[in-house]
Amino acid sequence: MKVLCPCGSGKEFEHCCAPFLTGTAIAPDAEALMRSRYSAYTLGDEAYLRVTWDVRTCPAERIVHDDPTQWLGLEVKKYALDTGKTDSATVEFVARYKIGGRAHRLHEVSRFSREDGKWFYVDGNFPTKDDKKRKDK
Template sequence: MSHQVQQLVSLCPCGSGKKIAQCCGAYLSGAAAAPTAEALMRSRYSAYTLNDEAYLRATWDERTCPSERITHDEPTNWLGLEVRKHQQDGDQAIVEFVARYKIAGKAHRLHEVSRFVKYDGKWLYVDGSFPQK
Protein backbone atom coordinates (compact mmCIF):
# COMPACT_ATOMS: atom_id res chain seq x y z
CA MET A 1 0.00 0.00 0.00
CA SER A 2 1.44 3.41 -0.92
CA HIS A 3 2.21 5.91 1.83
CA GLN A 4 -0.44 8.31 0.49
CA VAL A 5 -3.16 5.60 0.42
CA GLN A 6 -2.10 4.38 3.85
CA GLN A 7 -2.52 7.91 5.22
CA LEU A 8 -6.07 8.09 3.85
CA VAL A 9 -7.19 4.89 5.60
CA SER A 10 -5.21 5.31 8.83
CA LEU A 11 -6.80 6.71 11.96
CA CYS A 12 -6.17 10.41 12.44
CA PRO A 13 -3.30 11.13 14.85
CA CYS A 14 -5.42 13.75 16.66
CA GLY A 15 -7.32 11.00 18.49
CA SER A 16 -10.78 11.70 17.07
CA GLY A 17 -11.25 8.04 16.16
CA LYS A 18 -11.97 9.02 12.56
CA LYS A 19 -9.88 8.15 9.53
CA ILE A 20 -7.43 10.91 8.66
CA ALA A 21 -9.23 11.57 5.34
CA GLN A 22 -12.46 12.33 7.26
CA CYS A 23 -10.70 14.39 9.92
CA CYS A 24 -7.50 16.47 9.71
CA GLY A 25 -6.52 15.30 6.22
CA ALA A 26 -8.46 18.02 4.38
CA TYR A 27 -6.86 20.72 6.53
CA LEU A 28 -3.35 19.28 6.20
CA SER A 29 -3.66 19.07 2.41
CA GLY A 30 -5.01 22.63 2.14
CA ALA A 31 -8.31 21.43 0.65
CA ALA A 32 -10.24 23.04 3.54
CA ALA A 33 -9.63 25.45 6.41
CA ALA A 34 -10.23 24.27 9.98
CA PRO A 35 -13.69 25.56 11.01
CA THR A 36 -12.81 26.05 14.70
CA ALA A 37 -9.74 26.74 16.79
CA GLU A 38 -10.05 23.25 18.27
CA ALA A 39 -10.07 21.68 14.80
CA LEU A 40 -6.99 23.75 13.92
CA MET A 41 -5.21 22.71 17.12
CA ARG A 42 -6.00 19.03 16.42
CA SER A 43 -4.70 19.38 12.86
CA ARG A 44 -1.55 21.06 14.14
CA TYR A 45 -0.99 18.12 16.52
CA SER A 46 -1.41 15.80 13.52
CA ALA A 47 1.10 17.94 11.61
CA TYR A 48 3.61 17.52 14.44
CA THR A 49 3.15 13.74 14.29
CA LEU A 50 3.76 13.86 10.53
CA ASN A 51 6.69 16.31 10.87
CA ASP A 52 4.84 18.75 8.56
CA GLU A 53 6.78 21.98 9.15
CA ALA A 54 5.08 23.76 6.21
CA TYR A 55 1.58 23.26 7.65
CA LEU A 56 2.66 24.39 11.10
CA ARG A 57 4.09 27.61 9.65
CA ALA A 58 1.04 28.20 7.42
CA THR A 59 -1.28 27.98 10.44
CA TRP A 60 0.83 30.14 12.80
CA ASP A 61 0.17 33.88 13.09
CA GLU A 62 3.09 35.43 11.20
CA ARG A 63 3.57 38.01 13.99
CA THR A 64 4.50 35.27 16.50
CA CYS A 65 5.86 32.46 14.31
CA PRO A 66 9.48 31.69 15.20
CA SER A 67 12.15 31.77 12.53
CA GLU A 68 13.87 28.63 13.85
CA ARG A 69 12.71 25.09 13.12
CA ILE A 70 9.37 24.18 14.75
CA THR A 71 9.40 20.38 14.60
CA HIS A 72 11.79 18.21 16.59
CA ASP A 73 15.12 17.26 15.05
CA GLU A 74 15.10 13.96 16.97
CA PRO A 75 12.70 11.16 15.98
CA THR A 76 9.57 11.72 18.08
CA ASN A 77 7.00 9.09 19.03
CA TRP A 78 3.72 10.93 19.58
CA LEU A 79 1.56 9.07 22.10
CA GLY A 80 -1.69 10.99 22.24
CA LEU A 81 -3.65 14.18 22.58
CA GLU A 82 -6.23 15.17 25.20
CA VAL A 83 -8.26 18.33 24.58
CA ARG A 84 -9.34 19.73 27.95
CA LYS A 85 -11.09 22.96 26.99
CA HIS A 86 -12.13 25.00 23.95
CA GLN A 87 -13.55 28.51 24.40
CA GLN A 88 -14.36 30.88 21.57
CA ASP A 89 -15.23 34.57 21.85
CA GLY A 90 -15.82 36.00 18.40
CA ASP A 91 -12.56 35.89 16.44
CA GLN A 92 -10.48 34.77 19.42
CA ALA A 93 -10.30 31.38 21.10
CA ILE A 94 -8.30 29.30 23.53
CA VAL A 95 -7.73 25.56 23.50
CA GLU A 96 -6.24 23.78 26.49
CA PHE A 97 -4.64 20.44 25.74
CA VAL A 98 -2.14 17.85 26.90
CA ALA A 99 0.07 16.13 24.31
CA ARG A 100 2.27 13.18 25.23
CA TYR A 101 5.33 12.03 23.32
CA LYS A 102 8.67 10.27 23.64
CA ILE A 103 12.08 11.28 22.36
CA ALA A 104 14.89 8.72 22.66
CA GLY A 105 12.71 6.65 24.98
CA LYS A 106 12.15 9.54 27.43
CA ALA A 107 8.50 10.51 28.04
CA HIS A 108 7.42 14.15 27.75
CA ARG A 109 4.13 15.86 28.51
CA LEU A 110 3.15 19.21 26.99
CA HIS A 111 0.28 20.95 28.81
CA GLU A 112 -0.59 24.17 27.00
CA VAL A 113 -3.31 26.77 26.83
CA SER A 114 -3.09 27.94 23.22
CA ARG A 115 -4.42 31.25 21.90
CA PHE A 116 -5.92 31.47 18.43
CA VAL A 117 -7.21 34.33 16.27
CA LYS A 118 -9.36 34.30 13.17
CA TYR A 119 -8.12 36.46 10.27
CA ASP A 120 -10.02 36.65 7.00
CA GLY A 121 -12.06 33.58 7.94
CA LYS A 122 -9.00 31.47 8.81
CA TRP A 123 -7.99 30.36 12.32
CA LEU A 124 -4.31 30.85 13.23
CA TYR A 125 -2.26 29.78 16.24
CA VAL A 126 -0.84 32.78 18.14
CA ASP A 127 0.99 31.44 21.18
CA GLY A 128 0.55 29.41 24.32
CA SER A 129 1.06 29.44 28.05
CA PHE A 130 1.95 26.51 30.25
CA PRO A 131 -0.22 26.04 33.35
CA GLN A 132 1.49 25.06 36.57
CA LYS A 133 1.13 21.39 37.48
Protein backbone atom coordinates in the same frame (compact mmCIF):
# COMPACT_ATOMS: atom_id res chain seq x y z
CA MET B 1 -6.70 0.31 4.87
CA LYS B 2 -8.29 2.78 7.27
CA VAL B 3 -5.86 4.98 9.18
CA LEU B 4 -7.05 6.78 12.29
CA CYS B 5 -6.17 10.45 12.61
CA PRO B 6 -3.19 11.18 14.89
CA CYS B 7 -5.23 13.94 16.60
CA GLY B 8 -7.18 11.38 18.62
CA SER B 9 -10.62 12.26 17.26
CA GLY B 10 -11.35 8.60 16.50
CA LYS B 11 -12.08 9.54 12.87
CA GLU B 12 -10.21 8.34 9.81
CA PHE B 13 -7.31 10.63 8.91
CA GLU B 14 -8.68 11.30 5.42
CA HIS B 15 -11.98 12.53 6.94
CA CYS B 16 -10.42 14.48 9.80
CA CYS B 17 -7.15 16.44 9.59
CA ALA B 18 -5.93 15.41 6.12
CA PRO B 19 -8.09 17.95 4.22
CA PHE B 20 -6.65 20.76 6.36
CA LEU B 21 -3.06 19.57 5.93
CA THR B 22 -3.45 19.27 2.15
CA GLY B 23 -5.16 22.66 1.84
CA THR B 24 -8.40 21.29 0.41
CA ALA B 25 -10.32 22.62 3.44
CA ILE B 26 -9.78 25.13 6.23
CA ALA B 27 -10.30 24.36 9.90
CA PRO B 28 -13.79 25.53 10.93
CA ASP B 29 -12.76 26.41 14.49
CA ALA B 30 -9.74 26.75 16.74
CA GLU B 31 -10.06 23.22 18.13
CA ALA B 32 -9.97 21.70 14.64
CA LEU B 33 -6.94 23.84 13.81
CA MET B 34 -5.17 22.78 17.00
CA ARG B 35 -5.89 19.11 16.27
CA SER B 36 -4.60 19.50 12.71
CA ARG B 37 -1.45 21.20 14.01
CA TYR B 38 -0.86 18.26 16.35
CA SER B 39 -1.24 15.93 13.35
CA ALA B 40 1.25 18.13 11.46
CA TYR B 41 3.76 17.74 14.30
CA THR B 42 3.35 13.95 14.20
CA LEU B 43 3.97 13.99 10.44
CA GLY B 44 6.80 16.54 10.54
CA ASP B 45 4.84 18.98 8.35
CA GLU B 46 6.80 22.22 8.87
CA ALA B 47 5.02 24.03 6.03
CA TYR B 48 1.55 23.51 7.51
CA LEU B 49 2.68 24.61 10.96
CA ARG B 50 4.06 27.84 9.46
CA VAL B 51 0.97 28.75 7.40
CA THR B 52 -1.28 28.20 10.44
CA TRP B 53 0.89 30.23 12.85
CA ASP B 54 0.15 33.95 13.31
CA VAL B 55 2.87 35.80 11.37
CA ARG B 56 3.46 38.12 14.36
CA THR B 57 4.49 35.24 16.63
CA CYS B 58 5.81 32.56 14.26
CA PRO B 59 9.45 31.78 15.06
CA ALA B 60 12.14 32.26 12.42
CA GLU B 61 13.94 29.05 13.42
CA ARG B 62 12.79 25.56 12.49
CA ILE B 63 9.63 24.35 14.18
CA VAL B 64 9.99 20.64 13.44
CA HIS B 65 13.33 19.16 14.42
CA ASP B 66 14.95 15.96 13.28
CA ASP B 67 14.87 14.50 16.78
CA PRO B 68 13.34 11.07 17.31
CA THR B 69 10.08 12.34 18.85
CA GLN B 70 7.41 9.66 19.06
CA TRP B 71 4.01 11.31 19.47
CA LEU B 72 1.72 9.18 21.65
CA GLY B 73 -1.56 11.03 21.89
CA LEU B 74 -3.56 14.18 22.31
CA GLU B 75 -6.26 15.06 24.83
CA VAL B 76 -8.25 18.24 24.37
CA LYS B 77 -9.23 19.39 27.84
CA LYS B 78 -11.14 22.57 26.99
CA TYR B 79 -12.12 24.65 23.95
CA ALA B 80 -13.79 28.04 24.29
CA LEU B 81 -14.39 31.17 22.29
CA ASP B 82 -13.20 34.18 24.23
CA THR B 83 -16.02 35.96 26.07
CA GLY B 84 -17.90 38.28 23.76
CA LYS B 85 -15.67 37.51 20.79
CA THR B 86 -16.06 35.25 17.79
CA ASP B 87 -12.57 35.67 16.35
CA SER B 88 -10.44 34.56 19.30
CA ALA B 89 -10.43 31.33 21.24
CA THR B 90 -8.39 29.16 23.59
CA VAL B 91 -7.74 25.44 23.51
CA GLU B 92 -6.29 23.63 26.51
CA PHE B 93 -4.66 20.32 25.69
CA VAL B 94 -2.19 17.70 26.80
CA ALA B 95 0.07 16.09 24.20
CA ARG B 96 2.06 13.03 25.18
CA TYR B 97 5.29 12.00 23.50
CA LYS B 98 8.54 10.08 23.94
CA ILE B 99 12.10 11.07 23.18
CA GLY B 100 14.82 8.51 23.62
CA GLY B 101 12.44 6.14 25.40
CA ARG B 102 11.52 8.76 28.02
CA ALA B 103 7.87 9.85 28.27
CA HIS B 104 6.91 13.54 28.39
CA ARG B 105 3.70 15.52 28.42
CA LEU B 106 3.06 19.01 27.11
CA HIS B 107 0.17 20.77 28.85
CA GLU B 108 -0.63 24.02 27.09
CA VAL B 109 -3.37 26.62 26.90
CA SER B 110 -3.12 27.92 23.34
CA ARG B 111 -4.53 31.17 21.99
CA PHE B 112 -5.98 31.35 18.49
CA SER B 113 -7.29 34.19 16.34
CA ARG B 114 -9.38 34.22 13.18
CA GLU B 115 -8.57 36.54 10.30
CA ASP B 116 -10.45 36.57 7.01
CA GLY B 117 -12.22 33.34 7.97
CA LYS B 118 -9.03 31.40 8.81
CA TRP B 119 -7.88 30.40 12.28
CA PHE B 120 -4.24 30.88 13.34
CA TYR B 121 -2.23 29.74 16.35
CA VAL B 122 -1.00 32.83 18.24
CA ASP B 123 0.84 31.52 21.30
CA GLY B 124 0.42 29.44 24.41
CA ASN B 125 1.26 29.19 28.06
CA PHE B 126 1.95 26.25 30.28
CA PRO B 127 -0.36 26.06 33.29
CA THR B 128 1.26 25.26 36.60
CA LYS B 129 -0.09 23.68 39.78
CA ASP B 130 -0.24 27.21 41.25
CA ASP B 131 -2.57 28.27 38.40
CA LYS B 132 -4.95 25.43 39.27
CA LYS B 133 -4.89 26.37 42.97
CA ARG B 134 -5.76 30.01 42.13
CA LYS B 135 -8.57 28.86 39.81
CA ASP B 136 -10.03 26.57 42.50
CA LYS B 137 -10.27 29.37 45.07
